Amino acid sequence: IKRIGVLTGGGDCPGLNAVIRAVTKAAINEYGLEVLGFQDGFKGLVTNNYVNLNLKSVSGIGHTGGTILGSSNRDDPFRFLTMVDGKQTYTDQSDRAIENLRNLDIDALIVIGGDGSLHIAQKFYNKGVNVVAVPKTIDNDLGATDVTFGFNTAVDTASEAIDRLHTTAESHHRVMILEVMGRYAGWISLHAGISGGADVILIPEIPYRLECVIQKIQQRYEQDKKFSIIVIAEGAVEKGGEMVIQRMDHTSHDPIRLGGIGNKLAQDIENASNIETRVTVLGHLQRGGSPIPYDRIISSRYGVAAVHAVMAGKFGSMVSLTGSNIITVPILEAIKELRKVDPEGEMVGTARALGMSFGDCL
Ligand code: F6P
Numbered sequence: 001i002k003r004i005g006v007l008t009g010g011g012d013c014p015g016l017n018a019v020i021r022a023v024t025k026a027a028i029n030e031y032g033l034e035v036l037g038f039q040d041g042f043k044g045l046v047t048n049n050y051v052n053l054n055l056k057s058v059s060g061i062g063h064t065g066g067t068i069l070g071s072s073n074r075d076d077p078f079r080f081l082t083m084v085d086g087k088q089t090y091t092d093q094s095d096r097a098i099e100n101l102r103n104l105d106i107d108a109l110i111v112i113g114g115d116g117s118l119h120i121a122q123k124f125y126n127k128g129v130n131v132v133a134v135p136k137t138i139d140n141d142l143g144a145t146d147v148t149f150g151f152n153t154a155v156d157t158a159s160e161a162i163d164r165l166h167t168t169a170e171s172h173h174r175v176m177i178l179e180v181m182g183r184y185a186g187w188i189s190l191h192a193g194i195s196g197g198a199d200v201i202l203i204p205e206i207p208y209r210l211e212c213v214i215q216k217i218q219q220r221y222e223q224d225k226k227f228s229i230i231v232i233a234e235g236a237v238e239k240g241g242e243m244v245i246q247r248m249d250h251t252s253h254d255p256i257r258l259g260g261i262g263n264k265l266a267q268d269i270e271n272a273s274n275i276e277t278r279v280t281v282l283g284h285l286q287r288g289g290s291p292i293p294y295d296r297i298i299s300s301r302y303g304v305a306a307v308h309a310v311m312a313g314k315f316g317s318m319v320s321l322t323g324s325n326i327i328t329v330p331i332l333e334a335i336k337e338l339r340k341v342d343p344e345g346e347m348v349g350t351a352r353a354l355g356m357s358f359g360d361c362l
Contacts, residue, residue: 003034004310005101006053006110008067009041009117013136013150014291015299016067019112021058022303028055031311036104037068041113042120043075045097050104062296065289076120098129108310112136114148115335118318122331125316132309133318133331134302138286141185141340144333145320149299154181154286155191161282162196162229169227175217175269175277179262181286182233185340188286189233190347193356200357202232202265205341206348207239208359213265214273216357236261239360301326 006023008016020037027033035053038044051057051069061068074081080093101109108130111121114137125131135142138154158180169176178198180188186203193201200216202208217228244260266277291299298321305319305326317328341348348358 001031001033001107001311003036003104003106004108004110004307005036005038005045005050005104005106006069007038007041007044007112008069008071008136009111009113009120010071010073010136011114011138012066012071012287013114013138013148014065014153014287014289015149015295016069016071016112016136017058017061017064018291018296018299019134019136019149019303019306020053020068021062022300023110023307024053024058025055026304026307030307033307036106040070041072041075041117042077042097043072044069045100045109046075046077046080046093048100048104062300063290065291073116076116078120078123094124094127098124098127101129108132108315110134110306110310114139115142115338118142118331118335122316122335125331130310130313130315131331132306132315132328133334134306135318135320135334138188139182139185140187141182141338142334143336143339144318144329145322147298147321149295149302150287150291151187152294152298153289153292154188155195156292157286157289158188158192158231158282159195161280161285162192162198162231165229165280166197166227169229172276173226175228175230175266175275177230177232177262177266177277177279179232179234179279179281181282183235184338186233186236187341189231189236190341190351193231194347194351194354196229196231197354198231198356199228200230200359201351202230202236202359203341204233204235204237206343206358206360207237207241209239209361210265210268210272210359212357212361213359214269214275215361216359217269217273217275230265232262232265234261238264 082091112134135148138150140151165176262279
């Protein structure tokens, strides 16, 4: 192994630059490798768009947000938007990407990505590419690792938002709803809710009932707490209800709810109870900005471990935090199924013991 490639795929996430920096530094300092960074995710692999990464180019980026390489969640080489006879159509460009890797003499590729990017990484591995993956997503819903980098920064941002909403909620005797990200899993909602002291935590894993949410708000009124804070994951659903679809995902055509469910809940609470309710959709504030120290550290550990995995020939694997150690696991394990909150688990139990409601009247 003399030369490696690295790319960041999917939605951005605090800590991406810290991983790129760690990969580059470890590759150069520990093994004297050359490092090429592909631009805008897998798109750069198909279009052969890359930059040389060296100690100078990654210096001073560990604490910064975004990704110096750019990212994209639209570009899948196996289903790549191409012009054929003047018409836009999807074609398989994976062979072209592999040829680019071969022509550049790249011996291994480090893919920093979430579920979508790791599915693509696995397909390249199946076609013979030496791939090692690093688990990224603010949603924390990848399997086979205790944590993905970026998650704790998102929780920090959401938690601060709850703190700020508390004071204004109390001043105006209002219900304040904070909608956070989490399409399929409620990790951000649950962790930020516990940290910020929310009264109601709504997550996709526990369908809520409006009457139970209102019951909790009214109980608080009776205890002279004339305000309530609700944190809701964008993927939360009302029991027996439909998902609130705002628009379609670029690649998978899965529904993404942007400001949908929080607004619906506010309307429903006002209609049913006359309690003044306001909504804040935190949106991409959770993805932007500097990683907190935890994420800078875990990103650095992941980046260095990915280079060690490459040198140990552990291809088709992902670096993972398991307990307090960084280990490697098959990418297949990580993408087998999304890691969801256990409704019967200790975290939900902790929140319930603190008097928080999941909108299920328990
Ligand atoms: O998967 C990460 C995530 O932040 C989801 O929680 C959210 O639904 C999605 O990305 C938003 O994606 P986009 O930036 O493409 O709208």
